[in-house]
Amino acid sequence: MTTKTKQVPICGEHQILKEWREATFEYSDQGITIRVPGVYAWVCPEDSEASFLPDTVDELISTVRELYETAKRAKERRSELTEYLVSVG
Numbered sequence: 749m750t751t752k753t754k755q756v757p758i759c760g761e762h763q764i765l766k767e768w769r770e771a772t773f774e775y776s777d778q779g780i781t782i783r784v785p786g787v788y789a790w791v792c793p794e795d796s797e798a799s800f801l802p803d804t805v806d807e808l809i810s811t812v813r814e815l816y817e818t819a820k821r822a823k824e825r826r827s828e829l830t831e832y833l834v835s836v837g
């Protein structure tokens with residue numbers, strides 16, 4: 749499967765074609781932020797807002813949930829640890 753066979757989505761807000769490039773998947777809840785950089789997504793060149801494919805989200809969400817639980821436990825012990833950065837690949 750190549751990106752050429754996919755239809756390039758248009759940003760509804762800016763009316764421009766999105767770009768297929770690396771972005772940072774971000775999950776935030778109760779003061780804990782999990783960021784996974786280097787994830788391919790459709791990105792609006794105007795405001796860098798990324799639209800992740802459902803397959804990508806499915807793949808990432810279990811990892812992110814585990815990290816979130818770990819972060820939550822860490823937060824209970826040391827409140828200053830509220831941000832985690834994860835690199836995949």
Ligand SMILES: [Zn+2]
Nearest residue numbers: 759762792794
């Ligand atoms: Zn946009």
